[in-house]
Amino acid sequence: MEASLKRSIHLSYEKGQWMSQLPENLWDVPLHNLSLPGSHDTMTYCLDKKSAISVNESKLLQWIDKCMPCLIHPIIMKWSKTQELNVLEQLDAGIRYLDFRIAHKPDDPSMNLYFVHMVYTTAVVEDILWEILKWLQTHPREVIILACRNFVGLTRELHHHFISRIKRIFHSKLCPKDVVPTLRNMWTYGYQVIISYEDETEVITHRELWPAFPYWWGNKTATRDLIQYLEHMKQNGRPESFFIAGINLTENLDYILAHPFGSLKKMTLPSLPYLKLWIKQQYPGPKRECVNIIAGDFIGSEDFVNDVIELNKKINPPLLYHGNEVGLKDIS
Numbered sequence: 143m144e145a146s147l148k149r150s151i152h153l154s155y156e157k158g159q160w161m162s163q164l165p166e167n168l169w170d171v172p173l174h175n176l177s178l179p180g181s182h183d184t185m186t187y188c189l190d191k192k193s194a195i196s197v198n199e200s201k202l203l204q205w206i207d208k209c210m211p212c213l214i215h216p217i218i219m220k221w222s223k224t225q226e227l228n229v230l231e232q233l234d235a236g237i238r239y240l241d242f243r244i245a246h247k248p249d250d251p252s253m254n255l256y257f258v259h260m261v262y263t264t265a266v267v268e269d270i271l272w273e274i275l276k277w278l279q280t281h282p283r284e285v286i287i288l289a290c291r292n293f294v295g296l297t298r299e300l301h302h303h304f305i306s307r308i309k310r311i312f313h314s315k316l317c318p319k320d321v322v323p324t325l326r327n328m329w330t331y332g333y334q335v336i337i338s339y340e341d342e343t344e345v346i347t348h349r350e351l352w353p354a355f356p357y358w359w360g361n362k363t364a365t366r367d368l369i370q371y372l373e374h375m376k377q378n379g380r381p382e383s384f385f386i387a388g389i390n391l392t393e394n395l396d397y398i399l400a401h402p403f404g405s406l407k408k409m410t411l412p413s414l415p416y417l418k419l420w421i422k423q424q425y426p427g428p429k430r431e432c433v434n435i436i437a438g439d440f441i442g443s444e445d446f447v448n449d450v451i452e453l454n455k456k457i458n459p460p461l462l463y464h465g466n467e468v469g470l471k472d473i474s
Contacts, residue, residue: 157236160451161325162283168457169326173285173336174384177426177453179446180239180287180437181232182390183224185257185265191219193261197248198294220405221393222260224439229270233277236447239287239386239435240274242267244304245294253303258294267304271311278315278334285317285328287384287435289338289355301344308337309350316350338384355384355435363397365413369420379430386435389417407440414444421449425456 168176195207195218207214227235244267245258255267278284296304309316317323317333328334339351360371372387391409398404417438424433436450 157447157451158234158281159284160236161238161285162281164325164454168454169329170324171457173287173323173325173328174382174434175426175428175432176457177424177433177450178238178287178435179236179441179450180241180386180435181225181237181441182241182388182437182439183259184229184232184237184240184242185263185270186222186224186259187226187228188257188263188265189219189222189259189261190264191215193263196245196258196260196262196294198245198258198292217398218260221398222406224259224390224406224410226407226440227442230273230277232441233274233281233284233286235442236451237441238285239289239437241437242288242290243292243294244290244296245292246296246300248295253300255296255300255304258292268307268311271307274335275311275315282334283325283329285323285325285334285336287336287338287355289340289357289386291338291340291354293341298343301341305339305344305348305351312337318349319345319352320349336384352384355386356381357386357388357437359388359390359392361392363391363394363409365391365416368413369416372420376431376433380428380432380434382428384434386437387433388437389421390437390439410439411443414440414446418444418446418449421446421453424453426453427457 195203207218225232229240232240243258245256245262247256247262257263257265257267274286278286293301312335314332315334317328317336321327321331321333323336337351338353338355339345340354342353345351345353358372358375360368362368362371368389368391375387391413393406393409401409421436426432426434438446441447
């Protein structure tokens with residue numbers, strides 16, 4: 143516990159306030175034209191060892207796990223964990239995009255929601271949102287993006303319950319989707335949270351919810367193949383608004399069988415030096431080949447966060463916003 147606290151304080155000193163320390167020439171650049179570090183499957187540091195397999199997984203896998211839990215469950219846990227820092231440590235480390243996979247457990251009579259990646263987490267979603275709010279209150283010039291995705295087992299009633307909690311917790315800190323999200327605008331209006339919500343029905347209904355941001359997921363086991371995929375996506379041109387380039391490798395059954403004593407961490411760490419080189423070659427901005435959010439696994443390794451933040455130094459001269467959207471608040 144003490145070691146974890148010291149690590150958190152150290153990271154906070156280095157990266158916890160990085161947005162507030164950006165040069166003024168970047169304050170009027172939309173956040174979707176800056177380089178922002180993110181974490182893939184943010185909440186997997188607290189997966190529940192006693193959890194059942196998610197209902198979103200195949201019936202075969204669920205059946206095998208029930209028949210041979212002592213054999214299968216440890217393997218699933220090893221290949222499901224993508225992060226080691228908790229959510230506050232990630233924010234202190236400089237992460238500004240959080241990848242939340244939301245789920246409701248089957249046969250749970252309560253309205254509690256959890257995070258999920260193969261299995262459910264011990265953390266309850268609402269508790270984590272309150273923790274994030276407390277962090278934001280002590281970091282008033284930092285902005286975070288919460289991507290709410292997957293929604294395993296959520297009924298329309300649960301969606302409404304979840305959104306009501308989001309509004310209650312973050313309230314005036316929520317940035318509406320009709321605002322140009324520059325740092326100057328965010329700071330002036332007191333906005334600190336952008337919610338990307340992967341349910342079109344709710345996005346249409348609530349101005350505080352932004353449409354789901356595209357995630358470039360390579361679904362590759364090899365670093366070279368992942369980089370080729372990302373370069374191919376760049377050639378096709380970046381989206382106009384927020385998007386995520388995922389530098390996370392993904393296992394498949396063949397890979398797991400070929401590495402019986404492996405884990406996602408053992409798979410990921412050797413790739414990081416090569417992905418680090420790719421990151422350093424990127425440029426943020428509005429051009430078709432530019433990047434925006436870069437999300438990775440085990441974000442505390444290989445100076446990932448620092449490398450992504452440093453890309454913003456390449457924005458010179460400043461990229462001013464000249465959009466013509468109707469009704470946008472642009473006080474710059």
